[in-house]
Amino acid sequence: MAPRRCPCGSGLSYAECCGRLHDGTAAAATAEQLMRSRYSAFAVGDPAYLLATWHPSTRPSTLDLDPDVRWTGLEVLATSGGALLAAQGTVEFRAHWRAGGRSGAQHERSRFTRADGAWRYLDGVALP
Template sequence: MTETDDRCPCGSGETYGECCGRYLADGRTAPTAEALMRSRYTGFATGATHYLLVTWHPSTRPDELELDPAMVWHRLDVLATDAGGPWDDTGTVEFVAHYRFDDGTAIGKRGRLHETSRFVREDGRWLYVDGGIGA
């Protein structure tokens, strides 16, 4: 669990309460696709499966989501955004999320997820649709 005055896992440099905590803990709506993507990364990093599901578009959302506790997310690099602003209805965010995997057999194994995520805004709320995995 992330405390309000801890640094936000998304790497913005702000505290959790000033950044993604507004969306995960306080229920506010992310104003941009990038803000939603950052808050979803924080959701993965903190195990907030409910938040991940409610911010996932119904057309692609799984019925349930089980996160692997051995996967520890430790850094997010946002590489590019296209549209996804407060006046747009669609947007993409390209990012690299870095993780460490510790299942008891491969302690400290590091990896990265490079994805370009697609978002849509419906009824004033940004939702994650899907993502294409990069190199």
């Protein structure tokens, strides 16, 4: 049986890609890598990872994921900053979903910043 592909669309297996970030054996090196790993956390149903990678100043106290939503694909549309040695970055993406026989996409520009040396999701703005 072939290894499961990572939901983030990298082409790698989940274990080689976002799985390493989710289990804590690796940390995101860039803002885009963190965004991709957060998308994958939604896709595999890992709210603990989402909370852990959320900046403390904007993080909710709890996070409940809708089990009926199936995340079906990710498009990274643009990035600004967020490189290996940067302190801040933005990533514009479109995340596709299916639920209850309907399908749609979440188009967002997310901001990321470093906290204690690690990339964290700060906030996002929904785009049309």
